Amino acid sequence: MQLQEIFRADDVLLGLDSGDKWEAIRSLMERLVESGRVPEERAEELLEAVFERERSMSTGMERGLAIPHAAVEGIDGLAAALGIVTDEGGLEFSSIDGAPTRLVILLLIPREQKLLHIRTLADVARGRGDEAVVSKLLASESSADAWQVLGGA
Secondary structure: OOHHHHOOHHHEEEOOOOOOHHHHHHHHHHHHHHOOOOOHHHHHHHHHHHHHHHHHOOOEOOOOEEOOEEEEOOOOOOEEEEEEOOOOOOEOOOOOOOOOEOEEEEEEEEOOOHHHHHHHHHHHHHHHOOHHHHHHHHHOOOHHHHHHHHHOO
C-alpha cells in the first residue's frame, strides 16, 4: 500500500506548529472533520479514544515520527491525517529516541479490522524509513505538494 492510498490531499496539514502533542492531535482530528472523513458529532468521542491510547503509552516513535492512533467502533474504513511540523525545533512527543517530532500521523482504524491496523502501521513505518521522502515532505510548500510526495513513497 502506498502512503498516497492512506491519505487524500486534504488530509495533509502543512504547518502543524502546535503548542503540544495534545493540540497537534486535536488539529489533525479537526482536519478529518473538515475533510468529511469523520462526522463532526463523533469527533470528541474519537478524539478521546486517541487521547486515551496516547496516555497509556506515547506514540512518539523514532527519527521525528509520531503515530497517534486508535481502533474505534462505528467507522467504515481507515481515516488518516498527516501533520507536517514546519518549525525546525519540532514538537515534543515523548518519542522513543527523545528527538522532536516533525511528522504526526493520526490514524483511526475500525476496531473489527485488526489486520488493517497492523498493515497500516507497518506501511506508515516503512514509508517513514525513506529519508528522501521525509526531506521532501518537510520541504513541501503546500498540502498538495506533500501529497504528491506520498505518491513516490
